[in-house]
Amino acid sequence: MTERKKIAVLISGRGSNMASLISACMDPAYPAEITLVISNRPGAAGLERAAEFGIETATVDHTEFPRDREAFERVLNEKLKQHGIEFVALAGFMRLLSPWFVTQWRERLINIHPALLPSFKGLHTHERALEEGVKLHGATVHFVSAEMDDGPIIIQGAVPVLDGDTPDTLGARVLAVEHQIYPKALELVASGQAKVKDQRVAIAGEDADLADRALIVP
Structure with missing residues (x-):
């Protein structure tokens, strides 16, 4: 079996x-394993949750670097390197990352956002979707x-x-979709099926018939 890629997940909350x-990742056939979870907030609920699964956890408190974001990221980056991390997944990590850090992890750093990008970047996506009257929302x-x-x-x-719909009811359905698509995306990236070409992602073996089907996940 191909060796599984080592993944770090960065969190700020639950x-x-x-x-x-x-x-x-509990499926042995999945091409990745989470070997490290890091939070920028001490006591984040997700740290305890990860530890329950035997995953190593760490904290790099961003408040200890109030005037130097890159210094915070260099400590974070060193921890990732020490653990032999190959890909990083952001999961509710509430820090903007600098160009320096993004460059270190170019095409090995992924994020999930609760909207259909490029619409509704930033915060309060569900409220804004309702305000704009869109018919489809997502992640x-x-x-x-x-x-x-x-x-x-x-x-x-x-x-x-x-x-x-309210922001809460819409957000709950979007969150259910997030839980479906994030593992699939990590699988595509860790297996090497998803590659960036000319600022677009090409998926190896992608079904050509997808173009004829609408995807709405209830």
């Missing part, structure tokens, strides 16, 4: 998407670039926006 990745997994919520898109999942 690690909901981290848990979906951990579940996927996106992408390679990270130096710009916020930007970079080549790996996979997206969509849900219909229903009459009577």
